[in-house]
Amino acid sequence: MSLESHLEELKRRHGDIEREISEAMLHPSVDDLEILELKRRKLAIKDEIEKLRIDQTKH
Template identity: 75%
Template sequence: MSLANHLEELQRKHGDIERELVMAMNHPSVDDLEIASLKRRKLAIKDEIEKLKGKVTTH
């Protein structure tokens, strides 16, 4: 998988988690631990996206 394709896939996953997070936050039965887990996953993907963007711009 090329770097650009990997970056696109991560951005898609980030969007998917964002939508899942919004749904979870609007649903009263979802606990805080699940929301925190989604936020951590989203942040980890964002960090990886930023790291890859740095590699794309330096190559």
């Protein structure tokens, strides 16, 4: 998998999680811990995207 395709996949997953969070927050029955876990996953993906971008600019 090329770096560009990997970045695109991460961006897609980041957007998917963003939509999941938005949907979950609309339903009062969703546990706050579930939303927190989704936010953690989203942040981890964002961190990975930034790390790859930084690594890419160094080369």
